[in-house]
Amino acid sequence: MRKNQAMTHRVTVLALDDLNSFDLGVPPQVFGAARDATGAPLYTVTTCTDGGAPVRGTGGFRVLPDRDLDAVAEAGTVVVPGVYGAPLADGTIPPAVGAALRAAHARGARIMSICTGAAVLAAAGLLDDRPATTHWAWAERFRRLYPRVRLDPDVLFVDDGQVLTSAGVAAGVDLCLHVVRRDHGSGVANSAARRCVVPPWRDGGQAQFIERPVPATGDAGTARTRAWALDRLAEPVTLTGLAAHARMSVRTFTRRFRDETGESPARWLLRQRVQHARLLLETTDLGVDAVARRSGLGSGTALRHHLAREIGVPPSAYRRTFRRPA
Template sequence: MHRVAVLVRHGVMPLELGIVHQLFRQAISPEGTRLYDVVTCTLEPGPVRTDADFPIEVTVGPEVLAGADTVLVPATHEPDETETEGRLPAPLAAAFALIRPSARIASICTGAFALAAAGLLDGAVATTHWLSAEKFRLLYPRVRLEPGVLYTDNGRVLTSAGEAAGIDLCLHLIRCDHGAAVANDVARRTVVPPHRDGGQAQFIPRPVAEPRVAATGAARAWALDRLDRPLTLRELAGQASMSVRTFTRRFREEVGTSPSRWLTRQRVELARQLLEETDLDVDQVARRTGFGSAGSLRAHLHAAIGVTPTAYRATFRGR
């Protein structure tokens, strides 16, 4: 079983800790077995202060990190050397030294400061809460900070923005490990949107789970029912009763990307679902998703996730 270790420090937010446990513990195989073992650890076992009016009791020390497959580092609201001097405190450095080179490491919110102080983000793209972006840039100029996105994935090291973006990051990790079907099932169980792309803007005026209340929401819902056919920007704008120019601007404000890139992402996600859950051949999947040809589907899927349709199906089919 994949072990997820959550390293908490004084000042942790209960919501961030709860996110990890809730999502990973909900992930189950088609046979009904749990896919992750989640354990909370701290630098020194005992009561850990939170940013609420209650502490949490953590009985496990940092030694558990040595056997973890994934390490999650939530934020702390009690500034330490990572946020004031740009370096790791000795106890935290000793804990990070226990993490195996093959283990995946991810941060939630300003937990990215700890990853940056450990040198794990040098030269990499990262994000953190937008309110802390200026301080982060000053302390860690070697990190390519992108404060406008929900999460970043550099392979072994990942970062996410504020608390809610931690949900998106955890679902992304589950999706990478076990495919869209398992991740979507976790999302349904916890009543959250199944997928928000990492490049989506942090600033979302209205809940993503209720797209029709946004100005471009009805057009997006209309498009999702017609991904199998060519869709023009003029058609989308017409569904929102806007000019193309106004629609494009409002769409970017609400979704964080252009309509064409959003459409491509939706088609890729539909293709992944069809490859996992149906016996359609690659040509049929290409037609169902609006890519038209197997070659186009292969090119877009490879650009998005780095594998061919056949390889993707072989990895995730039946899980």
Template sequence: MAHRVVVLALDMVVGYDMTIPPQILREATGKDGEPLYDVRICGLDRSPVRVGSGFSMVPDHDASILAEADTVIVPGTRVAGPRLHGVLPREIGEALATVPSHARVMSICTGAFVLGAAGILDGRPATTHWAHADEFRALYPNVLLNENVLFVDDGDVLTSAGLGAGVDLCLHLVRRDHGTEVANRAARYCVVPPWREGGQSQYIDRHVPEPGSEGTAPTRAWALRRLHMPLDLAMMAEHARMSVRTFSRRFRAETGMSPGNWLTRQRVEHARHLLETSDLPVEVVAERAGLGTGASLRQHMRAALGVSPLAYRKTFRHS
């Protein structure tokens, strides 16, 4: 049976957040096209739920469906108790109390305020939209908040930063449950990046590329096809027909990172893909990803993800 996901839409819900789980998770399918998730949206009752962007929606289900959930997702909301006073309204508390003990609980954006008010995040790492971090800390000092990440996976409780980071979290969920190929297919259909590092800063102040500039995108595409080969800044600048200084400046403006850091990240991502989708020895994975030796791959994997290549493969490899 498909994994049952219930999205709990509370008054003044963030409409974008609410629609992310059904859009992303319903595109996660098995080899024969079978749906892997059964996603449903509920309110506390069947009454219209106000959406913060100026309209209301009528959910198909009331909160009784929470008792059947394998995963519960609380999207962003402006509901007053959790957002302003650090208290959980009785009806929300009663609804959350029906969630099965085995179920995962997730939040998108300011949905973390609801989990905080429910005590679910006490003593746990979590994140929310960076713009609301100070007020979150004031209301929920027992939560280990980190507003500088896109999402936090703490096993049975997961939280994401604002808006688009909900896409990252849902794709991470698919990747965690069913592997990279399924997640990549869902991302490709939704025309979104299949993976952004969970440690990437939520907010990067990037300059708009200069008018008339062709940018560094062609060179980035060229480099991605040659990750197994020696590449350095000078070679990339030469391909882009720019000076090293100009290339570095434009590259950072367009990607938010230096060419060297970007290249290392892409190589680690390629290594992850190979670990998930093949039985290649670690030394061969390192070579094909352009990281040289197994020792180098282990060093980069631990720095980026905190795990060894073999531990990563054991976690994410799905037959």
């Protein structure tokens, strides 16, 4: 047990008063679900507050933490859940909280926020001149309080290296899974997602929300056809073929597909193929051309082009970064 504990990465969840209770539960759930091949945990998660005092959460209850701010000094990753109150009212946080966050950042700890927890990072000065996101509903107030932050309220999360921020509620799950994926590869992240019964991957650049209601899919939707296409990524899948499988005209299928997914069939299919290529680069020794063929991208040249456009790196660099030894 001690050996396994020594190998785990320490995550500290820093809770402030008037916190979002859903956000508080996300890091221990997602990081706690990440296991190695033997089933041993890869992270230990602790919750702390200023002075170890209880804090109020949404939902009419208080949270009694395990630790005080000393836990921040020991953490490899610090996560700040969404919060209401002073950080969004007047841009202030307790001095000890700001000092602890700045010290953790200075020594190289990874700093993350979920939802309006970005306001806490901004109040501590950690988001000055950085790209970041938060819940779209608080974007205008956030900009007024923290004008130096390069806020993008249209994405699910922003990975700026040492500092990462996410949009509201479920986007915190996406960010934590992204970090697990960055730390240990797709295999571990996908397993953690299955334990949490959530989708294994939503790209950080995906829009936070669609302004029209999303219709129920049912038998009349495109969900079955999307599943059919995912089983045939290496094959030539055309818009006409997709529409035929769904037993719709091309025009009707395209409209319903966009209503249900927020993107065109061609864009969705390309994104699935790039994601599959990333998985193959992480989990196999296949050459670039073979990865391209199996993911339906055709050639190594096409794979290099699409991977560079999606994430800004070539296949070889991506494999070196994310491939984990067996």
